[in-house]
Amino acid sequence: MSPFDGKAQKKRFFTAGVCGFCHGVRRAISIFEQACSEHKSKIYVLHELVHNTFVSRNMLVRGAVFVDSIDDIPAGAVAMIGAHGVSPQLEKLMRERFTVIDSTCPRVKTLQTMAENVKPDEELIMLCKKGHPEAVGVLGYSGTEKIYPVSDVQDAANLPELKNAVLLSQTTMSGAFVREIHELLKKRFPELEFIGNICDASSKRQSSVEKLAENCRCVLVVGSPHSSNAAELVGVAERCGVAAYLVENGNAVTSDMLAGADTVGVTAGASTPDELIDDVKKRLSELGYSDGDVCNG
Numbered sequence: 664m665s666p667f668d669g670k671a672q673k674k675r676f677f678t679a680g681v682c683g684f685c686h687g688v689r690r691a692i693s694i695f696e697q698a699c700s701e702h703k704s705k706i707y708v709l710h711e712l713v714h715n716t717f718v719s720r721n722m723l724v725r726g727a728v729f730v731d732s733i734d735d736i737p738a739g740a741v742a743m744i745g746a747h748g749v750s751p752q753l754e755k756l757m758r759e760r761f762t763v764i765d766s767t768c769p770r771v772k773t774l775q776t777m778a779e780n781v782k783p784d785e786e787l788i789m790l791c792k793k794g795h796p797e798a799v800g801v802l803g804y805s806g807t808e809k810i811y812p813v814s815d816v817q818d819a820a821n822l823p824e825l826k827n828a829v830l831l832s833q834t835t836m837s838g839a840f841v842r843e844i845h846e847l848l849k850k851r852f853p854e855l856e857f858i859g860n861i862c863d864a865s866s867k868r869q870s871s872v873e874k875l876a877e878n879c880r881c882v883l884v885v886g887s888p889h890s891s892n893a894a895e896l897v898g899v900a901e902r903c904g905v906a907a908y909l910v911e912n913g914n915a916v917t918s919d920m921l922a923g924a925d926t927v928g929v930t931a932g933a934s935t936p937d938e939l940i941d942d943v944k945k946r947l948s949e950l951g952y953s954d955g956d957v958c959n960g
């Protein structure tokens with residue numbers, strides 16, 4: 664029986680079958696925790712370990728110090744590379760100055776290797792959020808100096824004539840966006856080689872939110888505003904034609920968001936911990952919604 668049977672009878676919320684922490688984020692947090700027990704000193708983290716404010720606050724309590732530049736890290740300190748990775752140039756500098764702990768997600772490492780293997784006479788097009796740490800890191804590995812970051816259709820249309828282009832995507836882009844741009848570019852560059860797609864964790868969360876959106880009037884995505892993959896989940900739900908909101912926790916859920924919605928879908932980005940998903944569900948219960956089950960599609 665579908666979990667949505669009888670949904671018209673009362674207000675209910677449904678949870679995405681795949682949501683919240685991905686394996687890369689779990690791994691990065693576990694590496695940080697292990698570092699805390701092994702090193703009694705502060706642990707300097709470049710940018711953020713993962714893009715979630717709640718996770719970062721908990722890390723501060725454990726002794727993390729977040730910095731925007733390696734110049735803010737004292738020589739000899741313990742410095743951590745987050746799940747998004749860094750460029751090889753930056754990693755080399757870090758290893759010369761600090762004790763480095765690397766929590767780059769293995770899936771991002773694969774992308775870095777793909778970029779490194781691009782030949783000097785080829786052009787590398789990367790579908791990405793410009794300036795995102797993962798994109799900066801991956802492009803730093805590029806084997807060619809001919810680099811073209813593409814964030815939207817306009818960027819794709821503005822590309823010059825390319826002779827030997829290869830295409831890869833940041834791991835957390837929308838699958839629909841990647842397919843659209845790939846199709847568009849293939850028309851212009853028939854020999855285009857597509858070497859790296861979004862990661863499995865992102866595609867599973869995006870498929871799962873599509874199922875939710877097909878069956879709910881409103882979708883809440885739990886995540887921080889600077890989380891790329893959480894923002895993509897909002898976009899996926901909206902493209903399915905439902906109202907979708909990014910909420911950091913239960914306090915951010917308002918009656919206005921839910922106006923007229925008898926069924927609400929709950930999902931979360933890959934950097935969102937279970938505590939926050941539970942907090943949003945608790946808030947929905949307070950607003951009169953009962954737990955309708957997990958939506959596996």
Ligand code: SF4
Nearest residue numbers: 685687768834862864
């Ligand atoms: S979203 Fe994908 S690439 Fe990013 S940390 Fe998770 S598994 Fe790794």
